[in-house]
Amino acid sequence: MRVNKLTFAALAVTATLSLTACQSGDGGKGPSDPSSASTAPSPGGGSPSWSADQGGGKASGGKSSAGPGTPGQGTAAGTGSGANGKAAKCRTDELEITAMDNTIDGDPDGTVAVQLKNRGSRDCTLSGFAGVDLKTNAGSLSAKRSGEQAGAAVLKPGKSVAFGINYPINTSGGSGVRVTGLLVTPPDETKSVTLDWPGAATLPVTEGPGSPVKVGPIGSAGQGD
Structure with missing residues (x-):
């Protein structure tokens, strides 16, 4: 056991x-x-x-290289600048638009210079052609673009640029077509301003299609500063 x-x-x-x-x-x-x-x-x-x-x-x-402190990334907000640091387009409400007779003695055509002044607080850009319509007793007459090269201008606050309007002088001896006003639409805008017409009181009556009034590009008249 x-x-x-x-x-x-x-x-x-x-x-x-x-x-x-x-x-x-x-x-x-x-x-x-x-x-x-x-x-x-x-x-x-x-x-x-x-x-x-x-x-x-x-x-x-x-x-991040694309952070808030990176140039070109968010730095243009509130400055009126567009992409790549370029100045934005000038708006009609930012411009002071005036027209004056700019005819030179001896020229076969009359000339009106239209000045656009930046009255805003930011730089803005004007380029190409403005829209121009003459009000007459026979209806509205749209100016056609001249063959000049279209340029661009950057306007700082208080600065201006001008373009020219060329029209035939009435030497026919007749009453012609009476001009009662001028309608200007800045480039790339839809809002227009109505001005007094500072040129000759009448245009000659013309036959055939097309407008006898021509508008030059921005910067085509020497009235800017």
Whole structure:
């Protein structure tokens, strides 16, 4: 009986040692793996590597080449400038528009110079041709564009530029067509202004299609400053 008890005791001890060895081996590997992963540096900038004060959006925004301090990116807001730092178009309400007789003695045609002055607080651009219509007792007469090269002008506040209107002088001896007013529409605008006509009182009656009145491009008259 004593021999049997010793045998069972020996078997129990052996089984216990074997079970302890197995648990020790598996347990050593189990907790070590997640511990190693959580402390390793993350090359891709994963969530374990960022703290609450190091958010990805904040870091990239502060270093972005297109941030608020970059030239050409948001710096033109409120200045009236357009894309690439260019001055925006002059609007009709920003311009003081006047007309004056500019006919030179001896010229076969009469000339009226129309001046456009920037009365706003920002630089603006005028380019191409303005729209010109003469009001007459026979109806409205639209001026056609001359063959001159169309240019552009950047007007600083208080500065002006002018263009010319050429018309035939009435030498027929007849009453002709009476001019009662001048309608000017700045380039790229739809709003017009009505002015008194400072030129000759009448135009000759012409036969055939087309308008005898011609308008030059912006800068074609020497009245700007």
